[in-house]
Amino acid sequence: MARRISSVGVVGLGTMGAGIVEVFARGGLEVVGVETTEELADRGREILQASTGRAVRRGKLSEEEQQALLDRVTVSTELADLAGADLVVEAVPEVVSVKQDVFLRLDDVVAEDAVLATNTSSLSVTEIAAGTRRPERVVGMHFFNPAPVLRLVEVITTPRTDPEASEGVRELAERLGKKPVVVGDRAGFVANYLLFGYLNSALAMVEQGHVSREDLDVAMRVGAGLPMGPLTLMDLIGLDVCHHIGEVIYGHSRSPLHRPSTMLGRMVTSGRLGRKSGQGFYTYASAGSGEVVPDELTPADHGDVEVPEAVGVVGSSPLAEDLAGRLDEAGFRVTHVPDAGGDLGPLASVGLVIEAQEEEPDPESEPAGRDVDDLFAELGEVTAPGTLLTTVNTYSGVALAAISGRAGETTVLRVHAPTPHAQVIEIGRNHATAGPTVRTLREVVRRLEAVPVVARDRTGLVVDALLVSYLNDAVRMLDEGYATVDQVDTAIRHGLGYPMGPFAMIDHIGADEVLVIAEELYSGSAGYQPHLAPSPLLVEHVLLDQPFTEGAAAGRG
Ligand SMILES: NC(=O)c1ccc[n+]([C@@H]2O[C@H](COP(=O)([O-])OP(=O)(O)OC[C@H]3O[C@@H](n4cnc5c(N)ncnc54)[C@H](O)[C@@H]3O)[C@@H](O)[C@H]2O)c1
Structure with missing residues (x-):
């Protein structure tokens, strides 16, 4: 069993060090904080005082508790004052030689079985440990900023770390109400x-x-x-x-x-x-x-934007129905043409057409009368000049712009599922897209109570491209055996404050959906971006229809 850590020291009382002192003192531990000068030591104490003062004002800490917490903290300029510490965490600047120097000096001060921990974000813990006389007692203890708020603590082991040392630090982090994740030494950790x-x-x-x-x-x-x-x-x-x-x-x-x-x-x-x-x-x-x-890049206000009163929706997909309803509620006059093979005449007088058919129609059903190319060719003829033509599907907007003969007015709309914040609708433009087209579509999106995002019409636009690349990267980390599903999800939720970890997110979206987008992104990158290649483990999960998280597995059962 690991030795229970009860007295701790922190070296360096800057942004992180002062926060780490607070975490320990809040957890009831006696802490000694060491800085280079009296002035900096006092500044460290002031940071602690200000931070706990805010907690008192927010009603999260009583004044008595704050005083008791501050009484548990001693600041000093002497490393020798750390002689009694079971654990010392260094939070000095991110320079290997500076950190090694602190640990070398601590070697002579602390007990033989005391643990030396580094809060480094990016240096090799193994290298820092190698510069000490006790590499087996050195671990990474990586807090996130602000340390008193974010619960993740990455406990980093090196090939030399004594498991008793890392276990002691893990147990301490848990005792402090943190979420420790113990992983090996690798650039960036999890x-x-x-x-x-x-x-x-x-x-x-x-x-x-x-x-x-x-x-x-x-x-x-x-x-x-x-x-x-x-x-x-x-x-x-x-x-x-x-x-x-x-x-x-x-x-x-x-x-x-x-x-x-x-x-x-x-x-x-x-x-x-x-x-x-x-x-x-x-x-x-x-x-x-x-x-x-505001600065020179702040978007200019173009004044009044022309917004059509009449809008056409083509298709009978759930999204088509939803958009037609929302447009109607927003005060637009909506012409809904459920069957793309039907008469397009009623669209002659609308100022905007949204194509929202099922992208992959049910093979059992009757084939549609027009495919999307024919539809856009005909829309180009039927609708009045200046009418905006859009698709919510993943077709190439540029190809449809060429087919419709409306280069300046044909774009892509990507409608995302709402999040607790709101909903984003991306507008995919090409280099011929006219400025007024974009401004009108932004305004239409706003009237639907969604948030517009304009990007070039490339696979995955912004949200899917960034999200799926990150999700795929997380699966690759799992596949490489660096961290488990639980460790990765814990690290992302409690270190970065994301609402869910990547694996919970993949299960939420559906691994098959993620794979489809990953494949599109990869083929769209023409091999220049090998990291976009779908992880083989993602493919496995899709083929075997296995969720990544236990929660999702239980939900199915
Ligand atoms: N800032 C962040 O968001 C963040 C997050 C996680 C980890 N980290 C890591 O934490 C460490 C500290 O970062 P920071 O942002 O708190 O830096 P900082 O510059 O705010 O604080 C560093 C402090 O260390 C003191 N110091 C320097 N040499 C010292 C010595 N020999 N003895 C005692 N004190 C000494 C400095 O006077 C300074 O107050 C770095 O390794 C950094 O990578 C930072």
């Missing part, structure tokens, strides 16, 4: 590895002009239900930190998924570091502020 793959794909989208920064962020926050959009998150983490972690992960994986973005590198070199410098992807009111202020 949560950051998956997060940075996704962030890098998102970066590539803005870099290539696929989508605007605002639309990208809203797509993932509202469309995928994430706590914030990828660019807002990177600005918060710090672009220098993102760049560094990205490079470390790329050094490990060598996957094009993690290839460092040149745009990000340039932003860092030019001093755009995110919120902390006042400028990143967005511009902030001042350095350190979270208040976004």
Whole structure:
């Protein structure tokens, strides 16, 4: 059985160290925090005081509890004051030599069986351990920011770690109400590895002009239900930190998924570091502020937008019925043509047509009178010039634009399932799409009480492309044996604050659906993006009709 850890030390009382001290003190442990100067030690105590003061104001802590908590904390500038600690966590800057130096000095101070833990996000725990005289007592104890709020603690073991040491740390984390996940030493561990793959794909989208920064962020926050959009998150983490972690992960994986973005590198070199410098992807009111202020990239207000009064819906799929009902409720005059093979004459006077037939019709039923190409060719003739033509299916909008003869007015709409935030409808444009077409469709989407996102008409547009690539990456991590389903889902929920982990999400969407999109994304990438190849384990789960999570398995039984 692991030795019970009861007295702890923290070295470095910056953003993370001060938060880690709070976690320990909240859990009733005596904590000694060490900084380099009296001034910084006092600042560490002030961070702790401010944070617990906020908890008191929110009614989460009484004043007596706050005082008792603060009384359990001693700050110092002497590592020697850590002599009695069973565990010391270092949270000094992310530089191997600095961390190794702290551990080497601690070697002489703490008891032989004390555990030394590093809070590193991206360095090799094995390398840090190798620089000490007790590599078997060294583990990673990776907290997430803000440490008192996010419950994940990744406990990282190296090939030399004594299981008793990692078990002691795991048990302590659990005692503190955290969600520990014990995994081996690998760049990015679980949560950051998956997060940075996704962030890098998102970066590539803005870099290539696929989508605007605002639309990208809203797509993932509202469309995928994430706590914030990828660019807002990177600005918060710090672009220098993102760049560094990205490079470390790329050094490990060598996957094009993690290839460092040149745009990000340039932003860092030019001093755009995110919120902390006042400028990143967005511009902030001042350095350190979270208040976004308008800049040259802020979308212009084009004034009044022309919105058609009459809208046509073609098809009898559930989505066609749903859209027809919602358009009607929103005050549009709706002409619903359930049978695409029927008379299209009634559509002559509408200003917008939405094609929403079953994409894969039931083979038992009568074949439709027109296929989608014939339908769009005819719509181009029947409808008045200027009428907008759209499809909610995964057909190529460019091909339909060519067939209809309405290059400037034919686009794709991707309607996503609503999340607790709202619903996103993506508008897929091509390079010939006219500005007024996009502005009108944005307004129609808003009137349906959904959130518009405009992107280039490419497979998966924004939400599916980013989400499915990330889900596939999680399955690959499982397939490689690095972490279990439960560990990955726990890490993502409690480290990143996502509403569900990737495996729960795959089971929720349906592994077969995820596979279909993954295959489309992969074939659309023409082999340039090997990481998009569907994981063989995903294929296995689809073929064998097996969910990933036990919850989903129980739900079926
Ligand atoms: N900031 C995050 O979101 C985050 C999240 C998880 C992990 N981490 C990791 O936590 C560690 C610390 O990050 P941070 O953001 O808190 O950095 P920070 O710069 O806010 O704090 C580092 C502190 O360490 C102190 N320090 C430096 N050398 C020291 C020494 N020899 N002895 C005692 N104190 C010393 C500095 O004075 C500073 O106050 C890094 O390894 C980082 O990768 C950071």
